[in-house]
Amino acid sequence: MKQQAASCLIYLLSIFMSTELTAGNQSQEAALERRVAELLARMTVAEKIGQMSQVNGADGAVTDELASALRAGKIGSILNEVNVDTVNELQRIAVEESRLGIPLLIGRDVIHGFRTVLPIPLGQAASFNPGLVEKGARMAALEAASRGVNWTFAPMIDVSRDPRWGRIAESLGEDPYLHGVLGAAMVRGFQGDDLAVPGTIAACAKHFAGYGASESGRDYNTTNIPEHELRNVYLRPFKAAVDAGVATLMASFSDLNGVPATANEFLMRQVLRDEWGFQGFVVSDWASIEQLSVHGITANDREAALAAVTAGINMEMATTTYADHVTGLLEEGRIDMTLIDEMVAGILRVKFALGLFENPYTDPSTLPAMANAEHLAIARETALQSLVLLENRDRTLPLDAGKLGSLAVIGPLADDPYEQLGTWIFDGDPSLSQTPLNAIRQHLGERVEVNYVKAMETSRSRSTEGFEKAVRAARAADAVVVFLGEESILSGETHSRADINLPGSQAELIAALRESGKPVIAVVMAGRPLTLGNIVDQVDALLFAWHPGTMGGPAIADVLFGVEPPSGKLPATFPLVVGQVPIYYAHKNTGRPPSPENFTHMDDIPVRAPQYSWGFGSFHLDAGYKPLYEFGYGLSYTRFEYSDIEVSHAEIGMDERFTVQAVVRNAGDVAADEVVQLYVRDLVANVTRPVKELKGFQRLRLKPGEESRVSFELGPDDLAFYGRDMTLITEPGEFDAWIGGSSEADLRTRFRLVRK
Ligand code: BGC
Numbered sequence: 106m107k108q109q110a111a112s113c114l115i116y117l118l119s120i121f122m123s124t125e126l127t128a129g130n131q132s133q134e135a136a137l138e139r140r141v142a143e144l145l146a147r148m149t150v151a152e153k154i155g156q157m158s159q160v161n162g163a164d165g166a167v168t169d170e171l172a173s174a175l176r177a178g179k180i181g182s183i184l185n186e187v188n189v190d191t192v193n194e195l196q197r198i199a200v201e202e203s204r205l206g207i208p209l210l211i212g213r214d215v216i217h218g219f220r221t222v223l224p225i226p227l228g229q230a231a232s233f234n235p236g237l238v239e240k241g242a243r244m245a246a247l248e249a250a251s252r253g254v255n256w257t258f259a260p261m262i263d264v265s266r267d268p269r270w271g272r273i274a275e276s277l278g279e280d281p282y283l284h285g286v287l288g289a290a291m292v293r294g295f296q297g298d299d300l301a302v303p304g305t306i307a308a309c310a311k312h313f314a315g316y317g318a319s320e321s322g323r324d325y326n327t328t329n330i331p332e333h334e335l336r337n338v339y340l341r342p343f344k345a346a347v348d349a350g351v352a353t354l355m356a357s358f359s360d361l362n363g364v365p366a367t368a369n370e371f372l373m374r375q376v377l378r379d380e381w382g383f384q385g386f387v388v389s390d391w392a393s394i395e396q397l398s399v400h401g402i403t404a405n406d407r408e409a410a411l412a413a414v415t416a417g418i419n420m421e422m423a424t425t426t427y428a429d430h431v432t433g434l435l436e437e438g439r440i441d442m443t444l445i446d447e448m449v450a451g452i453l454r455v456k457f458a459l460g461l462f463e464n465p466y467t468d469p470s471t472l473p474a475m476a477n478a479e480h481l482a483i484a485r486e487t488a489l490q491s492l493v494l495l496e497n498r499d500r501t502l503p504l505d506a507g508k509l510g511s512l513a514v515i516g517p518l519a520d521d522p523y524e525q526l527g528t529w530i531f532d533g534d535p536s537l538s539q540t541p542l543n544a545i546r547q548h549l550g551e552r553v554e555v556n557y558v559k560a561m562e563t564s565r566s567r568s569t570e571g572f573e574k575a576v577r578a579a580r581a582a583d584a585v586v587v588f589l590g591e592e593s594i595l596s597g598e599t600h601s602r603a604d605i606n607l608p609g610s611q612a613e614l615i616a617a618l619r620e621s622g623k624p625v626i627a628v629v630m631a632g633r634p635l636t637l638g639n640i641v642d643q644v645d646a647l648l649f650a651w652h653p654g655t656m657g658g659p660a661i662a663d664v665l666f667g668v669e670p671p672s673g674k675l676p677a678t679f680p681l682v683v684g685q686v687p688i689y690y691a692h693k694n695t696g697r698p699p700s701p702e703n704f705t706h707m708d709d710i711p712v713r714a715p716q717y718s719w720g721f722g723s724f725h726l727d728a729g730y731k732p733l734y735e736f737g738y739g740l741s742y743t744r745f746e747y748s749d750i751e752v753s754h755a756e757i758g759m760d761e762r763f764t765v766q767a768v769v770r771n772a773g774d775v776a777a778d779e780v781v782q783l784y785v786r787d788l789v790a791n792v793t794r795p796v797k798e799l800k801g802f803q804r805l806r807l808k809p810g811e812e813s814r815v816s817f818e819l820g821p822d823d824l825a826f827y828g829r830d831m832t833l834i835t836e837p838g839e840f841d842a843w844i845g846g847s848s849e850a851d852l853r854t855r856f857r858l859v860r861k
Pocket of ligand 1: 214
């Protein structure tokens with residue numbers, strides 16, 4: 106009885122507190138809106154347009170041109186200025202010498218760390234660890250904020266199913282759910298709970314939307330995405346970012362279904378503002394308003410400005426179509442002042458939320474030092490958890506340091522402090538990088554002889570001149586670790602590739618090393634999934650390290666020598682050959698799904714066989730239908746066994762929550778982390794649904810012999826999708842669920858959603 110009374114009291118108290126909180130939030134929001142409205146009412150048209158204009162910094166200089174534009178209130182934001190004294194001076198001019206004293210947004214691409222460089226975002230995604238990803242973003246925010254940056258152009262949450270696209274490096278891979286969870290974690294990391302707290306910075310979810318589907322992976326290219334696919338796949342991470350409170354979004358360069366994103370009212374108006382209620386602002390991409398005329402959707406800059414502002418682009422990056430034409434458009438009556446007020450209000454809201462009016466200045470001494478021990482530890486842990494073990498024949502790894510007499514370390518990426526950092530690292534410092542070679546030497550100490558041969562000048566070199574020396578070193582060693590991959594410049598913006606094999610003569614290098622007869626361990630650093638079919642049989646172990654950042658070396662050494670087992674899982678499918686692209690796990694079933702029964706390899710078809718005498722299936726005659734490595738895949742030094750999958754109730758009401766559970770057991774002899782994954786399939790729906798969709802994941806550590814019952818809680822919302830009429834629905838019916846260690850998990854159960 107007493108207990109009941111107590112819980113009743115707690116319940117009432119919680120209702121009271123949440124009403125109080127909501128009331129508190131509401132009054133805060135109302136106060137913010139009042140401040141925005143009051144300021145707007147005092148602004149001239151020119152000042153409003155000024156807020157909508159972002160210019161590039163002048164490399165640490167406060168030029169006369171910049172200063173006078175600031176005094177005249179013609180600039181709302183500056184990007185790429187990271188000299189803190191300059192930033193403070195620019196803020197001072199804006200605040201003290203312009204009529205209204207509106208502080209500046211200082212934007213920067215803080216994509217995977219700042220001075221301390223984390224693994225590329227695609228590598229971070231391999232950790233399947235939102236807590237760690239959040240910490241990384243927090244650390245990057247602190248470092249960037251100490252330079253006066255208050256706005257990052259991250260996270261990049263473009264779902265991409267095309268490893269040819271160079272920007273897949275900046276993304277979180279192929280899956281909308283993983284993207285949503287990790288993207289939201291990054292937003293929380295950058296923004297914290299309160300943007301006004303020093304050291305937090307505004308995030309920018311980009312590129313809205315569809316960019317990752319650029320045709321053939323060529324950057325900036327066309328995308329054609331049916332609306333339900335757009336909503337079910339590409340928009341989902343953006344919705345998650347908006348729900349996490351992201352302050353801003355960036356429009357994509359790409360053309361979406363005939364209307365470039367920068368002029369796309371459906372995206373900016375209907376979806377973002379009307380459906381999702383987004384209150385922040387949208388920035389164009391670099392010159393993407395001007396480029397509307399290059400796309401051929403507008404005839405000139407004036408029309409481009411009209412199209413962009415009408416669609417809902419609040420701020421123009423780098424170009425001046427707003428500055429040059431918005432006044433004229435207002436005078437001609439082609440746009441209304443209410444539209445401009447709405448655009449400016451979005452920007453002011455973010456400036457107020459950042460507390461810039463109260464304190465526009467940065468005092469680095471109040472923020473943690475760059476690249477401090479804690480930051481390096483986060484970078485190391487993230488690099489560690491991003492490493493994916495793809496092959497490990499006869500338990501080649503981990504190497505037993507105690508038994509090694511000598512080790513050959515070969516390859517162009519073994520000791521390259523710059524290349525291991527990856528793409529988009531404006532503020533990274535290669536001199537901080539700990540390379541694999543150094544880390545290996547440190548780990549092994551004096552006792553083991555480490556013989557290093559670079560063998561190739563760069564990852565692209567075609568010369569085989571250095572091979573002989575490398576093979577000699579391999580012959581003289583007990584084992585060979587070869588560091589291959591792509592230099593950082595081969596991925597990232599504009600750096601798409603049509604052939605995603607290891608470039609240059611790296612495959613030949615592997616073949617030559619094979620001849621040494623010594624165990625060959627390949628560590629691949631790259632900005633994208635590569636096709637590794639031509640080396641996979643030539644190596645004893647294969648570790649995929651992405652571009653692992655500042656602390657890549659020690660993380661790799663830890664895995665090579667078994668200080669820590671590998672635990673990363675692939676956030677994107679690795680095709681067997683590039684011609685399979687797009688190939689991804691959450692594909693549709695088709696009417697003729699491929700199977701071992703209907704697949705025939707072209708080598709097995711007799712000459713002049715009749716066309717229809719072979720299986721009917723959706724596959725390639727030469728490459729089959731499976732990738733080399735599937736999404737979610739990654740080996741460990743131990744073995745995990747899955748059993749006893751069950752759903753909390755076989756029949757689930759349309760508004761009931763339920764759990765899917767299974768037992769996972771460490772069946773090996775090493776303590777290790779496993780990323781347990783839950784996949785679901787909706788068997789029959791009003792639009793065809795993927796054969797599997799990731800619906801949950803958990804990273805957990807198990808000791809040898811230890812087991813754990815892992816439980817995922819779902820509700821009908823988690824099973825919802827956009828159907829034929831483009832509304833979000835959950836349909837009754839049967840669903841399959843799998844729990845396992847990759848997207849090819851086969852431990853399955855079935856449940857039914859019913860109208861009770
Ligand atoms: C990229 C954006 C980036 C911007 C500013 C553009 O080229 O597409 O992602 O934020 O430049 O550097």
